[in-house]
Amino acid sequence: MNRDMSYDAVMGRKNEIMKKAIGIDFEVFESGGISFDYERMMREAGYSLDEIQKIQSSTGVGNTPILELKNLTALARKCAPKGKGAKIYIKDEAANPSGSFKARRAATAVYHAKKLGYKGVIAATSGNYGAAVASQAAMAGLKCIVVQECYDSNMVGQPEILEKQRVCEAYGAEVVQLTVGPELFYSFLSLLEETGYFNASLYTPFGIAGVETLGYELVMQFREKLGKDPDKVLITHAGGGNVTGTARGIIKAGAENVEVVGASVDLSGLHMASDRDFNRKSFTTGHTGFGIPFATWPDRADVPRNAARPLRYLDRYLTVKQGEVFYITEALSVLEGIERGPAGNTSLTAAFALAQEMDEDQTIVVQETEYTGAGKHPMPQISFAKQNGIEILFGDPDTEIPGKNIVFPDHPSRIKVRDFDLNKARASYIKNAINNYGKNEISKQDLEFLVKDTKSSEEFVLSVLSELGAKVE
Amino acid sequence: MDIIKKGDWVQIHQIVLKPEERAAHLPEDTKKVPLELWVKGFALEDGKIGDEIEVKTVTGRKVRGKAVNLNPRYIHDFGDYVPELTKIDMQLKEILFGGDDNE
Numbered sequence: 001m002n003r004d005m006s007y008d009a010v011m012g013r014k015n016e017i018m019k020k021a022i023g024i025d026f027e028v029f030e031s032g033g034i035s036f037d038y039e040r041m042m043r044e045a046g047y048s049l050d051e052i053q054k055i056q057s058s059t060g061v062g063n064t065p066i067l068e069l070k071n072l073t074a075l076a077r078k079c080a081p082k083g084k085g086a087k088i089y090i091k092d093e094a095a096n097p098s099g100s101f102k103a104r105r106a107a108t109a110v111y112h113a114k115k116l117g118y119k120g121v122i123a124a125t126s127g128n129y130g131a132a133v134a135s136q137a138a139m140a141g142l143k144c145i146v147v148q149e150c151y152d153s154n155m156v157g158q159p160e161i162l163e164k165q166r167v168c169e170a171y172g173a174e175v176v177q178l179t180v181g182p183e184l185f186y187s188f189l190s191l192l193e194e195t196g197y198f199n200a201s202l203y204t205p206f207g208i209a210g211v212e213t214l215g216y217e218l219v220m221q222f223r224e225k226l227g228k229d230p231d232k233v234l235i236t237h238a239g240g241g242n243v244t245g246t247a248r249g250i251i252k253a254g255a256e257n258v259e260v261v262g263a264s265v266d267l268s269g270l271h272m273a274s275d276r277d278f279n280r281k282s283f284t285t286g287h288t289g290f291g292i293p294f295a296t297w298p299d300r301a302d303v304p305r306n307a308a309r310p311l312r313y314l315d316r317y318l319t320v321k322q323g324e325v326f327y328i329t330e331a332l333s334v335l336e337g338i339e340r341g342p343a344g345n346t347s348l349t350a351a352f353a354l355a356q357e358m359d360e361d362q363t364i365v366v367q368e369t370e371y372t373g374a375g376k377h378p379m380p381q382i383s384f385a386k387q388n389g390i391e392i393l394f395g396d397p398d399t400e401i402p403g404k405n406i407v408f409p410d411h412p413s414r415i416k417v418r419d420f421d422l423n424k425a426r427a428s429y430i431k432n433a434i435n436n437y438g439k440n441e442i443s444k445q446d447l448e449f450l451v452k453d454t455k456s457s458e459e460f461v462l463s464v465l466s467e468l469g470a471k472v473e
Numbered sequence: 474m475d476i477i478k479k480g481d482w483v484q485i486h487q488i489v490l491k492p493e494e495r496a497a498h499l500p501e502d503t504k505k506v507p508l509e510l511w512v513k514g515f516a517l518e519d520g521k522i523g524d525e526i527e528v529k530t531v532t533g534r535k536v537r538g539k540a541v542n543l544n545p546r547y548i549h550d551f552g553d554y555v556p557e558l559t560k561i562d563m564q565l566k567e568i569l570f571g572g573d574d575n576e
Contacts, residue, residue: 173531175513176511178489183495378555379552
């Protein structure tokens with residue numbers, strides 16, 4: 001049985017391979033048009049909050065503490081106008097077994113794989129999710145392969161990704177490392193076909209539902225601590241699962257008035273598939289290179305319908321600079337005595353600036369931290385940037401040019417709120433939907449879906465449609 | 474040195490796609506280079522670094538490739554000392570705890 005393993009042949013078998021590797025028939029949720037029944041998919045293909053709490057508590061995942069960042073709040077108040085400076089809290093997700101919130105996602109994926117009788121799991125990720133899947137697979141006694149985009153064409157690896165290789169191997173996983181390029185997906189499909197393992201995709205209904213406990217827990221803990229809901233929750237945004245899952249959990253806790261704010265590191269100008277640019281960025285996740293494409297077209301993921309749909313939930317989306325995030329990572333360490341990984345502090349950086357717009361009696365919760373260590377730390381990451389010719393400066397972070405320099409703020413008051421125009425993202429999403437659908441006339445059902453999927457209004461969607469020359473039947 | 478015995482822990486290398494076999498729409502720099510792969514496993518045969526050998530990975534897969542490393546070490550660490558970070562630390566403490574002069 002010599003199957004044709006050429007690039008075109010394997011990519012041509014994509015749907016067949018995926019169906020076997022994920023055990024979900026996505027067809028039943030389809031409408032035949034742009035829309036699909038998202039809530040039904042989440043209900044029928046995922047797990048209830050109650051079931052997930054049981055799955056996660058059986059593997060030591062969740063119930064991470066919320067910590068008040070008194071000194072960082074005091075620093076923000078020193079930078080803010082009088083009377084401004086909301087209290088900043090952080091949910092210490094680094095306390096999860098694999099050191100990040102991704103354990104929540106992996107717990108449900110691995111549980112599901114084991115229940116369906118798969119012998120192993122495969123995940124395509126260079127990030128904390130690999131460690132999470134490897135850790136959960138170790139507990140479940142399943143085999144695990146993690147496929148990473150790791151090196152440039154000189155076999156030089158990002159220190160952060162090299163650390164992920166080590167930690168995955170520490171949890172007993174096989175790590176397959178690749179050079180830069182979207183054809184990682186071809187290697188991933190080949191491995192799924194060869195092994196018959198489960199695709200522990202980041203974007204399945206149960207993966208996303210795994211993050212709902214984070215939002216739910218956060219609200220419940222906060223109510224217990226302060227007798228009220230937080231005013232804003234800050235979420236680092238990359239592929240969209242963190243935003244989607246957390247926001248769904250917040251809604252399930254009945255805290256509809258909480259503002260959901262996403263934050264990403266601004267890497268504009270760097271091409272994510274470029275061999276040269278690959279090692280000129282200091283953040284391998286939580287950045288706009290994932291955040292914007294996944295917000296404006298979620299269905300680009302490795303499943304036919306992505307359960308992570310960030311535009312459904314985002315009220316606001318902020319960008320921060322690399323230099324600012326490293327700065328705040330240092331602040332968390334020397335002012336709060338909490339040393340955590342830089343990428344996980346993306347939303348904390350945005351929170352530090354955002355708190356200064358809010359009144360002193362208001363509250364803001366940053367919903368994650370991640371573990372730190374060799375490779376995943378400001379020191380090796382800045383050293384690596386210097387080796388790659390990146391200039392390290394002090395000054396106005398607005399002058400930072402990704403891939404050219406990193407600008408540390410010369411004073412914490414330089415860390416600013418920068419809004420990414422969500423209407424621009426929404427319009428871009430609608431355009432992508434129309435282009436992928438390939439027709440200029442959409443159904444009423446599609447219109448309703450687009451309104452929900454962009455958290456906008458019928459008026460807004462209709463205006464974008466008319467600009468595109470499309471109409472509703 | 475560089476001698477591999479059956480059962481040794483070895484990192485192997487493969488060219489997955491040659492430049493001309495790569496996907497369309499890649500940036501120019503990526504288009505010029507192959508897609509490469511590395512994986513580690515136990516050598517299933519004797520050989521030396523640079524030889525084409527077969528390994529068995531920790532999941533039990535058998536993979537062939539060019540042996541590039543014997544008992545590969547993790548090379549990432551905490552990097553070089555970065556004086557800029559200490560400057561940030563000192564400034565932060567000064568602003569918050571150091572009195573009025575620096576406000």
